[in-house]
Amino acid sequence: MSGRVQATNLERRCAMEPRGARTGRFLRAAAPVALAAAAAVASALRNRAASELPVEQADDDMAELIAIAGAQTATHQAMVRAVAERSDPRHDAGPAFEHYFTHARALVARMEAANERWPGLVTSETIVGTASSLAQHLAMQADYEDANGDRERARGLRDESAHFAGRYMPAGGRAGMRRAEAMGLAMQGEFNAALLALDEAREAFVAAHRLDDAAQTSLYQANLYEWLGDVDRAVDVLAQVRAALAPRLAGGAPSAADVATRIDEQFRAIMQGIASQAGEDALRLRIVAFEMATQEARLRRELGQLDVAEALFQETRSFHEENGLLASLHFHLAVLAVRRGYGDHALALLEGIEGAFTHGLLRPRRPALRMVQADALLLRGEPERALCTADEAIADLETYPDSELAWKLRWRRGQSLERLRREPEAMAALLDAAAAADRLRKSSLGYRLDTTFLRDKRSMFEAGIDLAVKRRDGRGAALLIELVKARALSATLSIPREARHGQSDEEQAFDALSARLDALDFEVNTAGTMTIARREEWDALLAERTALIERMRIADPRWRGLSAPPTFDVAATVDRLDRRNTTALTLLHRPGRIDAVLLGNGVAEVRSHALTAEVEATLAEYAANLRRASPDEWLFDVSSERGLGLRDLVPAELLDTALAGGALVIVPHGVLHLLPWAGLAAPDGRRALEHTAVSVLPNLTCLSLLDAPFGPPVAAAIIGDPDYAGLTRYPPLEHAAAEIADVAMIHHHRLIAPPCTAEAATEAACRRLATARDLDRGVLHVSAHGTLDASEPLRSGLLFSGGTLLDAAELAQLHLAADEIVLSACSTGWRPQAVGTLTLAGDDALGLPAAALEAGARAVLVSIAPLADEPARDLFVGYHRRRAAEWEPVAAFNGAQRELLAAGAHEPWTWISATAYGW
Numbered sequence: 001m002s003g004r005v006q007a008t009n010l011e012r013r014c015a016m017e018p019r020g021a022r023t024g025r026f027l028r029a030a031a032p033v034a035l036a037a038a039a040a041v042a043s044a045l046r047n048r049a050a051s052e053l054p055v056e057q058a059d060d061d062m063a064e065l066i067a068i069a070g071a072q073t074a075t076h077q078a079m080v081r082a083v084a085e086r087s088d089p090r091h092d093a094g095p096a097f098e099h100y101f102t103h104a105r106a107l108v109a110r111m112e113a114a115n116e117r118w119p120g121l122v123t124s125e126t127i128v129g130t131a132s133s134l135a136q137h138l139a140m141q142a143d144y145e146d147a148n149g150d151r152e153r154a155r156g157l158r159d160e161s162a163h164f165a166g167r168y169m170p171a172g173g174r175a176g177m178r179r180a181e182a183m184g185l186a187m188q189g190e191f192n193a194a195l196l197a198l199d200e201a202r203e204a205f206v207a208a209h210r211l212d213d214a215a216q217t218s219l220y221q222a223n224l225y226e227w228l229g230d231v232d233r234a235v236d237v238l239a240q241v242r243a244a245l246a247p248r249l250a251g252g253a254p255s256a257a258d259v260a261t262r263i264d265e266q267f268r269a270i271m272q273g274i275a276s277q278a279g280e281d282a283l284r285l286r287i288v289a290f291e292m293a294t295q296e297a298r299l300r301r302e303l304g305q306l307d308v309a310e311a312l313f314q315e316t317r318s319f320h321e322e323n324g325l326l327a328s329l330h331f332h333l334a335v336l337a338v339r340r341g342y343g344d345h346a347l348a349l350l351e352g353i354e355g356a357f358t359h360g361l362l363r364p365r366r367p368a369l370r371m372v373q374a375d376a377l378l379l380r381g382e383p384e385r386a387l388c389t390a391d392e393a394i395a396d397l398e399t400y401p402d403s404e405l406a407w408k409l410r411w412r413r414g415q416s417l418e419r420l421r422r423e424p425e426a427m428a429a430l431l432d433a434a435a436a437a438d439r440l441r442k443s444s445l446g447y448r449l450d451t452t453f454l455r456d457k458r459s460m461f462e463a464g465i466d467l468a469v470k471r472r473d474g475r476g477a478a479l480l481i482e483l484v485k486a487r488a489l490s491a492t493l494s495i496p497r498e499a500r501h502g503q504s505d506e507e508q509a510f511d512a513l514s515a516r517l518d519a520l521d522f523e524v525n526t527a528g529t530m531t532i533a534r535r536e537e538w539d540a541l542l543a544e545r546t547a548l549i550e551r552m553r554i555a556d557p558r559w560r561g562l563s564a565p566p567t568f569d570v571a572a573t574v575d576r577l578d579r580r581n582t583t584a585l586t587l588l589h590r591p592g593r594i595d596a597v598l599l600g601n602g603v604a605e606v607r608s609h610a611l612t613a614e615v616e617a618t619l620a621e622y623a624a625n626l627r628r629a630s631p632d633e634w635l636f637d638v639s640s641e642r643g644l645g646l647r648d649l650v651p652a653e654l655l656d657t658a659l660a661g662g663a664l665v666i667v668p669h670g671v672l673h674l675l676p677w678a679g680l681a682a683p684d685g686r687r688a689l690e691h692t693a694v695s696v697l698p699n700l701t702c703l704s705l706l707d708a709p710f711g712p713p714v715a716a717a718i719i720g721d722p723d724y725a726g727l728t729r730y731p732p733l734e735h736a737a738a739e740i741a742d743v744a745m746i747h748h749h750r751l752i753a754p755p756c757t758a759e760a761a762t763e764a765a766c767r768r769l770a771t772a773r774d775l776d777r778g779v780l781h782v783s784a785h786g787t788l789d790a791s792e793p794l795r796s797g798l799l800f801s802g803g804t805l806l807d808a809a810e811l812a813q814l815h816l817a818a819d820e821i822v823l824s825a826c827s828t829g830w831r832p833q834a835v836g837t838l839t840l841a842g843d844d845a846l847g848l849p850a851a852a853l854e855a856g857a858r859a860v861l862v863s864i865a866p867l868a869d870e871p872a873r874d875l876f877v878g879y880h881r882r883r884a885a886e887w888e889p890v891a892a893f894n895g896a897q898r899e900l901l902a903a904g905a906h907e908p909w910t911w912i913s914a915t916a917y918g919w
Helices: 010-014 027-052 055-084 094-117 124-147 151-168 171-187 191-207 211-227 231-245 256-271 278-302 306-315 317-322 326-340 343-357 360-379 383-396 403-419 423-440 447-452 458-471 474-484 488-494 505-527 532-555 557-561 570-579 613-627 638-642 652-660 670-674 701-705 736-746 763-771 808-813 847-855 869-884 889-903
Strands: 582-590 593-600 603-610 663-667 693-696 716-722 756-758 779-783 785-787 797-799 805-807 820-824 859-863 914-917
Touching (some): 094 124, 124 151, 124 171, 151 171, 171 191, 171 211, 191 211, 191 532, 191 557, 211 278, 231 278, 278 326, 317 326, 326 343, 360 383, 360 403, 383 403, 403 458, 423 474, 474 570, 474 593, 474 603, 488 701, 505 805, 505 808, 570 582, 570 593, 613 638, 613 670, 663 889, 693 889, 716 763, 736 869, 763 779, 779 869, 797 808, 847 914, 869 889, 889 914
Parallel strands (some): 582 663, 820 859
Antiparallel strands (some): 582 593, 593 603, 785 797, 797 805, 859 914
């Protein structure tokens, strides 16, 4: 038979929250077709033997081949009986399955051997059909073994399935196997590999003109986006699938009776040797229609549209009933009841379906049932029963592992314990839950998915932080605050990019798109305006490049070797800080409060600080001012202009200790990333920089990954003072030439090349210098205009001659040779709080500082707000002078800041937002 019947262990799939989705087949429909295929094999062999072979030559071989085909037929009959009795075919027909595997393997081998002896005896279609069926059922059995905890056997079965699929299956069949594999990868937290597998499967189905299969694969992608918290994109994908299938579904999805009729017709066609797809097509379309309805119902539930979700679930009732899946429907209705706060109703629904989760296909999903029961019991005010229920489910995961349920059930355990006032145990449970959630995402997925991944976990983290603050548990608070931050950068830094020759197709496409965007930007910068047509082209190109960046991030080969996310060890971090006489202050900003943990002096202390409405308003005004075309420049020094100081943001109990060390590392969050921390006023009226050297890092995990002493730079490269002729929005930099001359004088014996200036200061020249091997352990100094793009933060960058731009996305792709980068340019430290409608939850994946650190730098100097030319020259020249005198970067920057402040020649607002990243 051609193609394959799409299906699922539907009882299991439909009963899951979207993150627990698995794949398989509709065995009820598949078994009759497979039975017909087996009969056709036997018939074809008999006919070939009778018509073309001398009996004396082929008798032994043909007898064995026919016997094996008969065994295969008998096995399928056992499968059909198991399904007809609504039992688990893997359990009740287990011996039949093993019998089938043994004989199907032998059948394929014997057919191959027969063809070697008598070429053409067995048609390739017959071999392919038998081997393809075997590959599919091996994959199904692997899913079953995986669900029952036998990972080693599951892995062996999948390897064997992949062997048969790769050797015998047509492209469409291999695509189906790849799609099934993807959901298994997602279950193991291999999200990058799962997304790639689904992309490959969908493209293969499109190439094979199997559009229904392509649509179903897109539904799986939507399911995975939902799993990763990107509900908006899941909704978009669902809408695209619906639009693509609209002509096929114009008269409604095929009914169960219609599918049965077409399957029967297909059965007879196969027996007669006539190719037919009618049954499969009808079944596939019906499945896709059902999955679209259930997917939309789940998405509406996630969006809080509970009435709409319930109506959609009820629309699928007939399908559930026809296939014996009412337990799955009632499970989803119970989840809805919990969301509405109806604990009694949820428990009643769950009690009615508990038997279905005790035996059969749904047995591995019983922990999910218990989780909803625990939620309902907590609603009813019965934490003791909820605790017992959660503990039972957690024990069940030993047999039926599920990494997604692991963190959710431990969260329920923590909630129950806290309500029982068993706070130490509750804290331990919440930390276990957070660690289990963190293990789900091993690597970076791009800023969008890194953000949405945290959506359904944020409440758990914050509940744990609240309890940690209450209990003064600095260690627990530091761990949980760190997990709120995406930590994509730390995953990237944990496995540095390997240098290689040549570019991938994606990298070439990325460069081409960037070049086209640069050309459009140049038109705007020379003409001063952008036409509607050009704007539409620019938006389309940017959207295409953003999608490509995410795909490149997901496909990064580094992740294939990453078995776990980089860990954060509080005690080791405190020891590391103490060895360098440094303290660190990690912050979490929530409406009306900041939670702060101070690490250093052998301890981790946590406090919460209430923010007044005036302080919140000032933060919002300051952040908005940075994006204005004509900003209030005085407001860049927010301490002098609005009186916002450290005591307004940091708990008083921690502030004195924070400022008393040799250096202070700030790990901000949200809008706090935009503050000039070194320039904020301390309680005594002096600036923080006058107390100690202040630097910034995106997360605490970076401390260990960037922890190495700095010697003086052994090499230097300088580029700047570009030619901006014709760019109406970017005037020449008045002091850039003098700044470059000063820096070149300081590093004259370290320069790997003469400074690139004027027309020679191009993006290409900057790339060459930044990646030159001679710059190893050196410093790169750039003096240019910075650009700020609020609509796409990875498009913000450095503007060079001819209007060419090196943006954050391009910088992150480089293999920097320099240890440190000085960006004497405006707004290079700015980062957004939101991209479009997406509010960013993580703190470390965006902007030029993170891009430079990802590319290989360990210290980066930037400016959050625009800089005035002359103060920028004095500040950065003072920095280089101290670096040449063997000061470490953060200390050198602090020395230059103090010198500039003490001289009083420049108003602080002209330079105070300059910031050092590193430590």
